Amino acid sequence: MIFSENRRSTFPDHAADRPTLAAYDNAAAEFANEWHEQPPPTDLHGIVERFFVRGRATVDIGCGSGREVAWLNANGFPAKGFDASQGLLAEARKRYPDLDFAQSGLPDLRGIAANTYDNMLCETVIMHLDRAQIAPSVRRMLDILKPGGVFYLSWRVTEGADRRDSQGRLYTAFAASLVSAELSATTILLDEAVVSASSAKTIHRLVVRKPASQKRAPPGRGETGRGLDIR
8 A cells, every 4th residue: 555654743842853853944845845746645535534523623743834734624624733843834824824733742732731632633743753752742642632532643664773864854763562552542443554655664554542431540548439430
């Protein structure tokens, strides 16, 4: 299966891989032009249409120059985009002045409340993070998803050691188990590896559903009653 990869950046100032963020900020217009000239990622759009719920609050984490935010809004998924790159956000706002973009980055996603979104897209972002930031980033994204919400997550697979491309962007090597361990409470809807048409690299992508409810912890000492299912 062939998959068109859309590259993004999403880092908070304190956890950023500085060369990667600088690469996106300093060449934002060039990256944006490259992404917008690529053929539409129809396979990604098909997955979104298959699993996301139309008409529900949707977020693109690491939205880059906004192409997928625009597609989501045009196709019945009211969406907001977040990215840590000011340069890429400037490109997004220039192309789509009527859409909603804001700066926020992984792993903290500051300014986004828990249980906010029904649908979440995070495409080829987390491999730009330091390995130590990947698990907390996945946990935080799951946190801002509403109970019962759907989460699409993908990353470029790097084998062996971490590497940087000619522009200085970090590609972290990590096992898929690092991600799946953080999603163990979810329902797996899709789990596959595909080949990117633009980079010829392997892309791992997951679609999961967050549990619709969760049990409270058992009562502590001195408490009575039993755990209740809460929504």
